[in-house]
Amino acid sequence: MAFDIDVLIVFADRDNESAKSELGWVSQFKKFLELMLTQVLGEKPNVLLKGEYDTITAPNLSNVGTLVTLLSKDFIQSGQCLDHTETFYKTISGLSIKGRNRVFKVFKAPLTVQEQPPRLRELLGYEMYQLDPDSGEIKEYTDYFSTEAERQYWMKMVDLTYDIYESLLLLKDNSGSSEVKTIYKRKTIYLAETGHDLSVQRNIIKRELQRHGYNVLPNQTLPGTQYELDQIVKRDLEDCNLSIHLIGSAYGEIPEGTDKSVVDIQNKLAAEKSLRAKENKQEFTRLIWISPNLVHASERQKAFIENIKRDVEAQEGAEILQTPLEDFKNIMREELQEEGDKRIVDDSGGRSIYFMLDKVDHQEAKPFIDLIRQAGFTVLMPEFEGELLELRQKHIENLRNLDAAVIYKGKVNEQWVRMKALDLLKAPGFGRKKPIIAKAIVTSPGSTMNAESFKNQNLRVIEGDQQRSIESLKSFLQEFNA
Numbered sequence: 001m002a003f004d005i006d007v008l009i010v011f012a013d014r015d016n017e018s019a020k021s022e023l024g025w026v027s028q029f030k031k032f033l034e035l036m037l038t039q040v041l042g043e044k045p046n047v048l049l050k051g052e053y054d055t056i057t058a059p060n061l062s063n064v065g066t067l068v069t070l071l072s073k074d075f076i077q078s079g080q081c082l083d084h085t086e087t088f089y090k091t092i093s094g095l096s097i098k099g100r101n102r103v104f105k106v107f108k109a110p111l112t113v114q115e116q117p118p119r120l121r122e123l124l125g126y127e128m129y130q131l132d133p134d135s136g137e138i139k140e141y142t143d144y145f146s147t148e149a150e151r152q153y154w155m156k157m158v159d160l161t162y163d164i165y166e167s168l169l170l171l172k173d174n175s176g177s178s179e180v181k182t183i184y185k186r187k188t189i190y191l192a193e194t195g196h197d198l199s200v201q202r203n204i205i206k207r208e209l210q211r212h213g214y215n216v217l218p219n220q221t222l223p224g225t226q227y228e229l230d231q232i233v234k235r236d237l238e239d240c241n242l243s244i245h246l247i248g249s250a251y252g253e254i255p256e257g258t259d260k261s262v263v264d265i266q267n268k269l270a271a272e273k274s275l276r277a278k279e280n281k282q283e284f285t286r287l288i289w290i291s292p293n294l295v296h297a298s299e300r301q302k303a304f305i306e307n308i309k310r311d312v313e314a315q316e317g318a319e320i321l322q323t324p325l326e327d328f329k330n331i332m333r334e335e336l337q338e339e340g341d342k343r344i345v346d347d348s349g350g351r352s353i354y355f356m357l358d359k360v361d362h363q364e365a366k367p368f369i370d371l372i373r374q375a376g377f378t379v380l381m382p383e384f385e386g387e388l389l390e391l392r393q394k395h396i397e398n399l400r401n402l403d404a405a406v407i408y409k410g411k412v413n414e415q416w417v418r419m420k421a422l423d424l425l426k427a428p429g430f431g432r433k434k435p436i437i438a439k440a441i442v443t444s445p446g447s448t449m450n451a452e453s454f455k456n457q458n459l460r461v462i463e464g465d466q467q468r469s470i471e472s473l474k475s476f477l478q479e480f481n482a
Contacts, residue, residue: 002172003063003064003065003171003172004046004063004064005046005047005048005053005063005064005065006037006045006046006047006065006066006168007033007037007045007046007047007048007065007066007067007068007164008048008050008053008061008064008066008067008068008088009026009029009030009033009047009048009049009050009068009070010050010067010068010069010070010075010081010084010085011026011049011050011069011070011072011075011081011108012070012072012074012075012077012078012081013051013074013078014074015070015072015074015075015108016049025108026049026070027049029070029106029128030047030049032157033047033068033157033160033161033164034047035415035418035419035422036157036158036161036419036422037161037164037165037168039419040161040162040165040392041165041168045168050080050081050084059087060087060090060091061084061087061088061091062091064088064091065102065167065168065171065172066101066102066103066104066164066167066168066171067084067085067088067102067103067104068104068106068160068164069081069085069103069104069105069106069120070106070108071105071106071107071108071109071111071116071120071125072107072108072109072111073109073111075108076111076115076116076117082117085103085117085119085120086119088102088103089103089119100166100167100170101123101163101167101219102167102171103119103120103123104123104126104160104163104164105120105123105124105125105126106125106126106128106156106160107125107126107127107128107129108128108129109129109138110127110129110138113221113224121221122220122221122223123220123221124219124220124221125221126156126157126159126160127156128153128156128157130153154422154425154426155203155207155426158207158426159207159210162210187214187215187241187242188214188215188216188217188239188240188241189209189214189215189216189217189240189242189243189244190217190218190236190237190240190242190243190244190266190270191205191206191209191216191217191243191244192243192244192245192246192263192266192267192270193218193222193252193262193263193266194246194247194248194250194252194263195247195248195249195250195251195252195261195263196250196252197248197249197250198246198247198248198250198291201246201325202246205244205246205329205332208329214336215239217236217239217240218232218233218236220232222262223255224253224255224256225255225256225257226255226256226257226258226260226265227257229255229262229265230265230269233265233266233269234269234273237269237270237273238273240284241282241283241284241285242284242285242286242287242336243266243270243273243284243285243286243287244286244287244289244332245263245266245267245270245286245287245288245289246289246291247263247267247288247289247290247291247304247305247308248291248294248297249291249293249294249295249296249297249298249301250297250301251263251264251298251300251301251304252264261304263304264304267288267308270286271286271318274286274318285319286318286319287318287319287321287328287331287332288308288318288319288320288321289321289322289323289325289328290305290308290309290320290321290322291322291325292322292323292324308320319331351376351377351378351403351404351480351481352377352378352379352380352401352402352403352404353372353377353378353379353380353402353403353404353405353406353480354380354381354398354399354401354402354404354405354406355368355369355372355379355380355381355405355406355408356382356405356406356407356408356420356423357381357382357407357408357410358408358410358411358412358416359384360410360411360412361408361409361410361411361412361444362384364410364411364444365408365410365442365444367466367470368406368408368442368469368470368473369381371470371473371474371477372406372473372477375474375477375481377477380398380401380402381398382394382395382398395423399423399424399426399427400427402427402436403434403436403437403480404436404437404438404439404440404480405424405436405438405439405440406439406440406441406442406473407420407421407439407440407441407442407459408441408442408444409441409442409443409444409447409449410443410444410447411444414449414450417441417449421439421441421454421459424436424439437480438460438476438479438480439458439459439460440459440460440461440462440473440476441454441459441460441461441462442462442469442473443461443462443463443469444466445464445465445466445469447463449461449463451463460476462476
């Protein structure tokens with residue numbers, strides 16, 4: 001089905017207030033989301049703020065594909081925001097798309113579950129605010145290229161972009177194209193919710209699995225009562241042939257109606273699933289990682305961990321590892337590879353440079369590519385033919401494996417260059433284990449660009465005629481080699 005509006009962003013007006021010379025927070029958010037969706041969709045989506053949307057032409061929001069709600073204290077006090085959300089839910093009733101969400105919950109500021117609109121409580125949220133770990137102070141991001149923004153804002157933006165992308169794919173093609181089918185043939189993995197101390201580690205693993213074609217469950221906020229929790233976890237486990245459990249120092253939240261934590265309950269239900277699978281000769285594997293650092297674990301948590309190690313029933317079908325997290329992730333990758341899936345990471349040997357260019361500039365950029373190869377470097381290149389998801393996967397593998405990067409600006413516009421530069425900033429979230437040593441932008445003769453705007457990203461801009469650019473690139477490579 002086709003929609004006039006791909007993404008409608010609902011927000012409280014006060015959340016977009018700013019100095020006249022600057023874009024407001026919401027307008028910045030829209031700009032970045034639109035850029036990233038354009039990159040993954042291969043075409044510019046129609047993304048609108050609610051103020052740009054004429055409800056007279058479609059008062060029931062029937063011409064809107066997906067809704068993004070920007071939650072804050074002002075949002076929940078805005079009758080108009082709540083009305084828009086409720087109207088959209090009524091419009092999409094019965095129009096689910098294979099379990100994919102059409103409503104997305106972004107936190108501009110933290111809110112408790114009880115403070116959130118009831119319609120949105122079960123949705124997974126994307127936290128886009130800055131939390132000072134020392135003072136606990138909540139701040140808005142003003143420097144979108146800072147280290148803190150790289151770790152939080154951009155990682156969540158990547159997650160949100162891909163989740164909206166998959167929903168839009170299904171909404172736009174009900175005929176079941178091969179690309180859509182490919183997405184839903186992939187394996188499903190249950191990545192258990194963790195205690196608060198491992199939420200970052202869980203998110204890194206989740207992102208890595210998703211970017212390489214796996215469905216990851218649970219895909220909603222788990223209920224706060226034992227009965228509902230059991231039902232949801234059992235349902236999700238039935239769709240999976242692998243569950244992953246990360247256990248640290250925190251015992252985890254305890255739902256109403258039980259004295260067991262969410263972490264404990266998920267492990268118990270996965271063990272039961274494993275026993276049933278064994279009896280029915282079905283495949284179901286469990287990987288349990290226990291943090292080697294349990295200095296701050298409570299006595300109850302220590303007892304829970306000892307029970308996992310000793311209890312035969314708790315161990316049913318499980319491989320239990322108490323190793324550094326990176327070692328566990330390697331074992332997880334091997335497990336997935338043994339099942340016949342694609343290898344999640346491909347660490348390249350030697351020193352490699354990712355030459356980022358568009359297909360339209362390939363011929364023009366050849367002298368620069370040849371120069372890098374002659375200097376003894378492995379040149380990583382993007383692929384231009386194939387399905388969009390496969391091309392994106394190759395791009396992410398290159399971001400993970402490069403030592404240095406060169407972005408080539410020929411016929412492409414500056415917006416394209418900026419998106420590639422942002423990808424380099426986001427590279428740590430794709431599983432990089434080493435810093436990017438050097439980054440440069442090479443422009444073709446006659447190509448114009450605002451070089452000043454890239455300085456704060458530590459990007460060298462190489463401009464001028466071809467001969468001068470080649471000499472500058474040689475200098476760049478010599479410095480990199482040193």
